[in-house]
Amino acid sequence: xxxxxxxxxxxxxxxxxxxxxxxxxxxxxxxxxxxxxxxxxxxxxxxxxxxxxxxxxxxxxxxxxxxxxxxxxxxxxxxxxxxxxxxxxxxxxxxxxxxxxxxxxxxxxxxxxxxxxxxxxxxxxxxxxxxxxxxxxxxxxxxxxxxxxxxxxxxxxxxxxxxxxxxxxxxxxxxxxxxxxxxxxxxxxxxxxxxxxxxxxxxxxxxxxxxxxxxxxxxxxxxxxxxxxxxxxxxxxxxxxxxxxxxxxxxxxxxxxxxxxxxxxxxxxxxxxxxxxxxxxxxxxxxxxxxxx
Amino acid sequence: xxxxxxxxxxxxxxxxxxxxxxxxxxxxxxxxxxxxxxxxxxxxxxxxxxxxxxxxxxxxxxxxxxxxxxxxxxxxxxxxxxxxxxxxxxxxxxxxxxxxxxxxxxxxxxxxxxxxxxxxxxxxxxxxxxxxxxxxxxxxxxxxxxxxxxxxxxxxxxxxxxxxxxxxxxxxxxxxxxxxxxxxxxxxxxxxxxxxxxxxxxxxxxxxxxxxxxxxxxxxxxxxxxxxxxxxxxxxxxxxxxxxxxxxxxxxxxxxxxxxxxxxxxxxxxxxxxxxxxxxxxxxxxxxx
Numbered sequence: 346x347x348x349x350x351x352x353x354x355x356x357x358x359x360x361x362x363x364x365x366x367x368x369x370x371x372x373x374x375x376x377x378x379x380x381x382x383x384x385x386x387x388x389x390x391x392x393x394x395x396x397x398x399x400x401x402x403x404x405x406x407x408x409x410x411x412x413x414x415x416x417x418x419x420x421x422x423x424x425x426x427x428x429x430x431x432x433x434x435x436x437x438x439x440x441x442x443x444x445x446x447x448x449x450x451x452x453x454x455x456x457x458x459x460x461x462x463x464x465x466x467x468x469x470x471x472x473x474x475x476x477x478x479x480x481x482x483x484x485x486x487x488x489x490x491x492x493x494x495x496x497x498x499x500x501x502x503x504x505x506x507x508x509x510x511x512x513x514x515x516x517x518x519x520x521x522x523x524x525x526x527x528x529x530x531x532x533x534x535x536x537x538x539x540x541x542x543x544x545x546x547x548x549x550x551x552x553x554x555x556x557x558x559x560x561x562x563x564x565x566x567x568x569x570x571x572x573x574x575x576x577x578x579x580x581x582x583x584x585x586x587x588x589x590x591x592x593x594x595x596x597x598x599x600x601x602x603x604x605x606x607x608x609x610x611x612x613x614x615x616x617x618x619x620x621x622x623x624x625x626x627x628x629x630x631x632x633x634x635x636x637x638x
Numbered sequence: 639x640x641x642x643x644x645x646x647x648x649x650x651x652x653x654x655x656x657x658x659x660x661x662x663x664x665x666x667x668x669x670x671x672x673x674x675x676x677x678x679x680x681x682x683x684x685x686x687x688x689x690x691x692x693x694x695x696x697x698x699x700x701x702x703x704x705x706x707x708x709x710x711x712x713x714x715x716x717x718x719x720x721x722x723x724x725x726x727x728x729x730x731x732x733x734x735x736x737x738x739x740x741x742x743x744x745x746x747x748x749x750x751x752x753x754x755x756x757x758x759x760x761x762x763x764x765x766x767x768x769x770x771x772x773x774x775x776x777x778x779x780x781x782x783x784x785x786x787x788x789x790x791x792x793x794x795x796x797x798x799x800x801x802x803x804x805x806x807x808x809x810x811x812x813x814x815x816x817x818x819x820x821x822x823x824x825x826x827x828x829x830x831x832x833x834x835x836x837x838x839x840x841x842x843x844x845x846x847x848x849x850x851x852x853x854x855x856x857x858x859x860x861x862x863x864x865x866x867x868x869x870x871x872x873x874x875x876x877x878x879x880x881x882x883x884x885x886x887x888x889x890x891x892x893x894x895x896x897x898x899x900x901x902x903x904x905x906x907x908x909x910x911x912x913x914x915x916x917x918x919x920x921x922x923x924x925x926x927x
Contacts, residue, residue, distance in 0.1 A: 356743025363796020371773035457856030458874040459900035
């Protein structure tokens with residue numbers, strides 16, 4: 346028995362060390378740093394809460410907070426809805442299904458800078474029919490005069506969301522198995538009762554897959570709240586249109602070397618993510634059912 | 639239940655219409671999702687002047703294959719790709735080894751600490767990494783690791799919470815009798831880990847390997863923070879730095895060719911290991927409850 350306890354500690358010890366050295370330790374240091382001024386070169390000085398005061402008076406903090414919330418409120422529901430819709434379309438094995446599944450899933454594996462750089466060119470708005478990217482060229486085919494995308498103040502944020510939605514197929518990995526595990530007998534019973542497809546979805550399918558929906562939504566919310574790479578590349582003409590909290594943090598920490606301010610920002614972000622996650626999990630009790638195993 | 643022939647025909651026709659509608663959506667969606675790749679591929683084989691035209695000329699008049707050969711001479715493409723490979727390779731080895739060992743500990747050994755510690759593993763999955771970004775940077779610069787690959791690799795050697803979670807769930811589905819009969823035969827726990835558990839865990843390891851490959855191949859923030867000399871840049875950062883000096887590369891055909899080439903490794907991995915990704919799908923199903 347004692348031997349088993351010792352072996353347990355032995356096997357999990359790498360994680361314990363990593364947790365202390367790379368997570369718990371740095372978190373405590375970060376909290377301390379948020380009350381100091383520190384530029385790496387000169388020794389840090391205690392400044393009390395002034396980093397936090399500066400934070401709430403900094404315009405760029407508020408604009409990046411607003412952008413981050415915008416991406417979350419508009420982007421995440423779109424992601425979950427579209428992901429679910431595609432998964433429902435791809436559920437039944439019909440001729441050509443593997444081809445369709447591959448086509449919808451494929452964009453999700455291209456997550457890096459390369460594809461985002463290409464999107465910048467695809468979204469080139471063009472002037473007088475010159476320098477027109479893929480998107481506006483396609484829109485002109487159906488008689489739509491495409492917007493200026495990133496160079497247009499009102500389109501810059503939706504542009505980031507649209508580019509991110511291209512990778513929506515990633516949620517197929519969660520939604521497809523969840524959908525296929527919904528008991529067929531329930532649908533057959535509903536058919537006999539003459540239920541409409543819509544009614545069947547809301548009363549049978551959705552409750553059964555609600556844990557998967559919650560999982561995708563939660564991961565997506567956390568991912569969007571710390572979004573960095575997409576708005577970093579698909580930047581608005583004025584970066585303040587698209588910058589997220591994470592980009593604000595990056596500039597302050599690693600370009601202006603304001604480690605104290607950046608640490609304060611990191612903690613504010615942590616608290617925001619924590620509160621939103623708790624609200625999300627609390628609300629989920631009303632629509633997620635776990636008794637379907 | 640009596641259904642008239644007429645009603646059945648009506649149902650069939652309704653189903654057929656639904657199926658046709660489904661195909662319309664699927665084909666339309668496929669075109670929308672694949673068009674960006676087709677357009678870039680076509681652009682990568684064109685001279686500058688022909689890329690951004692309306693209407694789009696999908697098939698270039700003459701194929702400019704030299705865009706692909708020129709990309710090797712216009713910037714250190716091979717160097718960048720090799721750097722990426724080095725980072726990805728060590729991460730896969732370290733992530734798999736450490737997460738596997740730790741997951742085995744959580745899955746198979748009783749201890750009053752097991753429950754509470756596993757709860758912390760789950761909690762750290764929720765902690766956004768930016769809270770630790772600044773102090774980690776300070777720690778690694780204190781150690782003199784800045785502008786090396788160590789900050790991008792070493793943290794992986796101590797277990798990645800999400801992967802620990804996945805492998806633990808997987809090991810728990812393996813019958814414990816396997817372990818017990820091996821103990822009877824005098825094997826110790828480490829031999830059981832290597833000889834019995836590891837081979838059975840191959841599907842989940844491949845899934846995690848692919849995820850790790852894609853994550854680090856696409857990683858941007860880490861290299862951006864820690865690497866300053868261009869010689870060390872991985873491919874994604876190299877491509878990004880080309881953007882910075884717009885003077886450097888104004889030949890879009892070459893840029894398209896290079897960006898497409900950067901997409902190739904994840905694509906090939908996906909095409910060759912599709913079956914294993916589907917095995918990962920089954921694990922996705924077990925996330926319920």
